[in-house]
Amino acid sequence: MAGLSAEDWTAFALTMRLAATVTVLLLLLGTPLAWWLARGRTAWRRPVSALVTLPLVLPPTVLGFYLLLLLGPHGAGGRLTTALGLGTLPFTFAGLVVASMLYSLPFVVQPLQNAFEAIGQRPFDVAASLGAGPLDRFFSVALPLAWPGFLTAAVLGFAHTVGEFGVVLMIGGNIPGQTRVLSMRIYDHVEAGEYLQAHALSLYLLAFSFAALLAMHLLRPRRLIAHD
């Protein structure tokens, strides 16, 4: 690709690595959470659901600020990670992963929750009457019927992580190869008056985001994605 410097490429590769890591981790953690939110029977569902959707309305800087306090050397999280021998997370790739996971959580959990809810009770009743236990029902009924939700969740989680800026700014800083992601790199270019480079990166990001969303819509022919 023309117009990209070695540093731009480093930022690009880092962004992809971050988005892929976050997406995989979120799918693993978000699936049981979404399952519980969709089918749990306790009163805790609503407050937890509100908490999960909080990053949708919160300015990323607010989230990043509190994470900085929490995970910093004087925060509870920071003391825990130090005691575990992990050091403090802010201004590291791991810290960026944790922050991005929180920030992108609703974009993964909500499509999964919607997909699980859309299945309804009937297929699970049928499976139970045919002798399928709870775990069997999850793998033989819920997963295959909810796969469009997984596709949406993966694409949205990935694309949203690629596009984040505020959280990175607060907790990641701007360390090349560690926390300098594409959005930071574009900001740097603009700050330095390098509009041509900023243009090139921005266009790539725009094209990538559009392609990802288009692919998602093409792969789900039946109904459009819905998240609010």
Add this chain to the structure above:
Amino acid sequence: MTEVAAGLQVQLQYQRGEFALNVDINVPSRGITALFGPSGAGKTTCLRAIAGLDPDIAGRIAFAGDVWQDSSTRRLVPAHQRRIGYVFQEASLFPHLSVSGNLDYSQRRARGNGPVDHKVWLEQFGVDRLLARKVGSLSGGERQRVAIVRALLSDPALLLLDEPLSALDAPARSELLGCLEQLHADLAVPTIYVSHAIDEVARLADHLVVMEAGRVLSQGSLQSILAHGELPRVMSDQLGVVIEGQVVAQDQVDHLIELAFAGGRLWLPQRAERVGDRLRCRISARDVVLSTSAPATGSSALNVIEAVVAGRMEAAHPSQCIVRLDVHGTALLASITRRSWRSLALAPGSHVWAQVKATALGT
């Protein structure tokens, strides 16, 4: 109270809003037991509780000596461990699997010991021709046939059918009813059949549990419950008896068969029956005309049966009453106006002739 080891015992108490359920049902270990009643009677609620699909319903459920649920000891065997087959009102095939995928799903989880001879059922229900099809391309009747075979392949110890015909059009319904009749003859597994259609119940059921507004109105053998006319008031237009007998003659020219039963003989339209077949015939109370003298030869009714009036019941409409008749031990019901009852001076013990149109018997 001693526990009957065989069969199914169900005691349920349940309240949700206006609807209250309070039932004590006994299901014999053989044959088809119909849960019969108008919509809103609580039939499906009972069936779901028996299957273990509604754990909120309190009560006690025991099957063949195993306690499936006992709210007093907080015992609750989950649905997937109850070895039931459940067929829902609307087809409920897994949309992500083909027909054969749906059947495999069931067969892989079959809970019985011996191998299930599934080929017979595939052919009997015409499912063998559908195996490669996608679920979405099936007609309503085909889906329900697949759903029934799928339930059978899981090798259930108790089969639960929740109005399996109610979502079908008339031809599909009639076809599937025939399949179920055949199944009734072949299958040893006790079956509970929920329905609000008397013709289905009359053809399939051996035992009847009549329900209304969350309560059991009566339960017992099909013939005796129907003969006593113990149906909910709103269903009194469905009153009638079921007579079981043997085909003793057939008239090839007029396409009629003659059925011999304990109290006499009846002519009815021939479907596919042959001489020697055993047959059930429902005689609706509305289709019986009474006269106090032997009808003249000028009547079109093919069947004239001598009977004795055994009693009288009130009907839903104030103009009518239901007359219970005794035909040499076989019960018959006739729905007539109160005016006729008076003008014919009928009373228990009266000698009457009951006329039944053969065309009314073509169920």
